[in-house]
Amino acid sequence: MSITYLEAIREAQARALREDPRVFIYGQDVGAFGGAFKATKNLAREFPGRVLDSPISEDAIVGAAIGAAIEGMRPIVEMQFADFSTPAITQIVNQAATLYWRSQVPCPITIRLPSGGTSGGGPFHSQSLEAVYAHFPGLIVMTPATAEDAYSMLLEAVAIEDPVIFCEHKLLYNHCKTDELPVDAMPVGKARIARAGRDLTIVSYSAMTQDSLAAAEELKGEGVEIEVVDLRSIKPLDTDTVMASVARTGRLLCVGEAWPWGGVTAEVIARVATEGFDLLDAPPQRLNSKDTPIPFHPSLWTAHRPTVRSIAAAARNLLRM
Amino acid sequence: MLQTLESQDAVAAASTWRNQYLQGFRYMLLARLMDDKMSSLYRTGKIQGGVFLGRGQEALSVAIGISLKKGDVFAPLIRDGAGRLAFGEPLLDAVRTFLGSPLGPMRARDGNVHRGNPRQGHLAMISHLGAMISVVNGTLMAKRFKMLSGHVGVASVGDGATSTGSFHEGINQAAVEKLPLVLVVANNQYAYSTPNEREFACANLADKAVGYGVAPHEVDGTDLEACLQTVGHAVALARQGEGPQLVVAQLLRLCGHGEHDDAHYVDPRLKSAPLGRDCLQVAEEQLWQRGWADRETTSRLRQELAQLLEETVARVQRDPAPDPYRENWRALASAHLAEQFESYTVAEAM
Numbered sequence: 306m307s308i309t310y311l312e313a314i315r316e317a318q319a320r321a322l323r324e325d326p327r328v329f330i331y332g333q334d335v336g337a338f339g340g341a342f343k344a345t346k347n348l349a350r351e352f353p354g355r356v357l358d359s360p361i362s363e364d365a366i367v368g369a370a371i372g373a374a375i376e377g378m379r380p381i382v383e384m385q386f387a388d389f390s391t392p393a394i395t396q397i398v399n400q401a402a403t404l405y406w407r408s409q410v411p412c413p414i415t416i417r418l419p420s421g422g423t424s425g426g427g428p429f430h431s432q433s434l435e436a437v438y439a440h441f442p443g444l445i446v447m448t449p450a451t452a453e454d455a456y457s458m459l460l461e462a463v464a465i466e467d468p469v470i471f472c473e474h475k476l477l478y479n480h481c482k483t484d485e486l487p488v489d490a491m492p493v494g495k496a497r498i499a500r501a502g503r504d505l506t507i508v509s510y511s512a513m514t515q516d517s518l519a520a521a522e523e524l525k526g527e528g529v530e531i532e533v534v535d536l537r538s539i540k541p542l543d544t545d546t547v548m549a550s551v552a553r554t555g556r557l558l559c560v561g562e563a564w565p566w567g568g569v570t571a572e573v574i575a576r577v578a579t580e581g582f583d584l585l586d587a588p589p590q591r592l593n594s595k596d597t598p599i600p601f602h603p604s605l606w607t608a609h610r611p612t613v614r615s616i617a618a619a620a621r622n623l624l625r626m
Numbered sequence: 627m628l629q630t631l632e633s634q635d636a637v638a639a640a641s642t643w644r645n646q647y648l649q650g651f652r653y654m655l656l657a658r659l660m661d662d663k664m665s666s667l668y669r670t671g672k673i674q675g676g677v678f679l680g681r682g683q684e685a686l687s688v689a690i691g692i693s694l695k696k697g698d699v700f701a702p703l704i705r706d707g708a709g710r711l712a713f714g715e716p717l718l719d720a721v722r723t724f725l726g727s728p729l730g731p732m733r734a735r736d737g738n739v740h741r742g743n744p745r746q747g748h749l750a751m752i753s754h755l756g757a758m759i760s761v762v763n764g765t766l767m768a769k770r771f772k773m774l775s776g777h778v779g780v781a782s783v784g785d786g787a788t789s790t791g792s793f794h795e796g797i798n799q800a801a802v803e804k805l806p807l808v809l810v811v812a813n814n815q816y817a818y819s820t821p822n823e824r825e826f827a828c829a830n831l832a833d834k835a836v837g838y839g840v841a842p843h844e845v846d847g848t849d850l851e852a853c854l855q856t857v858g859h860a861v862a863l864a865r866q867g868e869g870p871q872l873v874v875a876q877l878l879r880l881c882g883h884g885e886h887d888d889a890h891y892v893d894p895r896l897k898s899a900p901l902g903r904d905c906l907q908v909a910e911e912q913l914w915q916r917g918w919a920d921r922e923t924t925s926r927l928r929q930e931l932a933q934l935l936e937e938t939v940a941r942v943q944r945d946p947a948p949d950p951y952r953e954n955w956r957a958l959a960s961a962h963l964a965e966q967f968e969s970y971t972v973a974e975a976m
Contacts (some may be wrong), residue, residue: 322696332679340944353772359799360798360799360802362760362795362798362799363795364757364791364792364795365759365760365763365792365795365796365799366760366799367797368757368758368759368761368763368764368792368795369758369760369761369763369764369766369767369799371761371765371766372699372749372760372761372763372766372767372768373764373766373767373768373771374770375744375749375761375764375765375768376743376764376765376769376772377768377772378768378771380764380765392791395752395754395757395792396757396760396761399752399754399757400752400754400757400761402957403752403957404744405751405957405958406733406735406743406957407732407740407750407960408731408735408736408744408750409733409743412959441934442957443957443958444962445958445963465957465960465963467958467959467960467963468957468961493963494962494963499717518743529726529895535942540965541758541963541964542965542966566912579969579970580969594782595787611792
């Protein structure tokens with residue numbers, strides 16, 4: 306039996322609903338319809354009254370989740386697309402993220418953001434907003450790259466006392482699979498060595514981890530051993546694991562699907578340059594999407610974001626430095 | 627026999643009504659005295675940041691606090707000092723937050739009107755207007771999940787907030803979920819300096835209720851009796867399961883937006899209109915006219931409350947100042963997930 310990333314998300318929510326009476330799901334079309342991507346398929350039937358369709362009111366959806374959390378509930382919010390979380394940004398960054406600091410009352414809400422590009426998605430159904438949310442104190446930002454992590458990290462997100470932005474990548478929904486759901490999992494905040502190597506470290510997260518692994522496989526044929534670090538969560542960001550990897554390889558390439566200005570790749574490089582400058586044998590490099598809105602047409606879209614080919618090319622370039 | 631019972635009920639009701647009114651007046655007076663004190667502390671440089679007062683809005687605000695019970699939820703706005711006190715906020719908490727005491731509920735991390743005790747139903751407002759409505763909705767949804775019935779939530783907003791998207795989303799959400807929300811709009815005629823005609827184009831804000839499928843109520847916000855009746859009625863309807871209620875009160879802000887603002891833009895005709903009456907003065911005169919209190923009694927009450935306030939302020943002024951070296955600079959409840967940024971952020975002064 307194989308379980309997809311999407312099914313893992315559904316199963317994690319089913320388990321959370323089953324095991325914790327404080328959990329409920331709130332979002333657009335999540336009820337009988339089962340969600341735009343079917344991440345809540347059949348959950349409304351299995352858990353009557355606990356999987357609620359919302360109006361198209363992202364601000365009020367998150368506001369209500371915060372209110373429910375204050376009263377002791379554990380809401381899971383599904384944004385239909387990460388792109389549509391921007392109308393809720395006040396509630397997320399000013400209300401949810403400040404509540405504990407201001408009042409010492411925790412805000413255990415999980416906001417699921419179907420993130421990242423898909424072919425034909427265009428400017429408003431493709432965004433990767435993890436860096437926007439990671440910028441604000443008071444939020445945890447998870448970016449699972451595997452079906453196992455999608456499952457275990459979502460369960461952990463619901464259990465955590467703080468607001469969690471759960472960035473699930475739409476490209477991984479059906480393409481990424483596992484044979485079985487994990488029983489034990491690495492805790493959130495720990496990065497994973499997705500592939501061991503000695504010549505160069507690629508640090509990535511979410512779908513780009515899979516592309517980085519494919520690039521590493523391609524370079525293996527050229528006699529190069531690439532180490533791939535999957536950050537898993539970008540906030541907290543496991544600097545120790547990154548630094549240990551760079552200590553082994555001396556070369557760092559950061560790959561992210563988000564835009565280049567600021568963001569996760571810049572953050573990782575800043576940390577390594579600040580704390581581990583002497584570990585580097587070459588200038589650290591990064592690869593991001595182009596600094597434009599995300600294009601609609603597949604031929605433009607594949608040129609807009611990092612691919613296996615462009616990651617491999619960037620790695621080869623760094624190895625020559 | 628029946629007649630005697632009825633008259634006993636009538637006596638009891640009259641007594642309850644009188645008590646509510648007296649209680650309301652007491653909190654209005656305390657809130658006004660607190661406002662006056664905070665204003666003078668601000669003007670002598672004893673308060674950091676802004677001071678925002680509720681002068682002219684005490685009758686409406688106190689009616690909210692009086693109408694609510696333990697277990698209800700209240701999201702006050704900046705001019706709800708009276709309502710907060712009537713809902714049970716300790717005066718000490720209010721003064722400590724204004725003066726930035728680390729012993730206050732916000733521990734000097736937030737100040738002035740940004741205070742509350744969310745677990746006790748007193749939500750701590752953020753500055754973004756309309757944003758608290760959906761949060762109240764969420765608390766009411768949670769109570770429904772927990773099978774707790776008979777509770778209501780009040781969100782307090784001004785005329786300015788009715789122009790926000792959050793207001794629209796919040797009231798619509800409450801209507802869709804049929805929540806026991808009472809949304810109280812204090813139309814004090816100005817959103818900071820912007821008059822009603824630059825804020826909305828409908829004839830009456832209460833007209834908006836119909837479009838949302840919500841019951842409208844209108845009240846003269848300068849009249850304590852009317853406010854107690856109207857807000858009390860709206861709260862009772864919500865409590866009975868009649869769904870969300872929208873209360874719109876007409877009144878005038880008898881101060882600036884904050885104490886930094888001289889409110890020179892307020893139309894003098896409004897000040898001399900019935901709308902510009904001082905609700906505290908009106909309430910006090912009503913007390914005398916009804917014979918529920920004489921001038922000496924209200925004068926004595928004023929002195930007692932002023933004394934209480936002076937003692938509270940004196941006590942808070944002896945509180946320690948917040949200590950940045952002892953501050954726990956952590957925004958997350960989960961200590962194990964908090965990153966250490968010491969080497970990247972401002973160094974401690976040597």
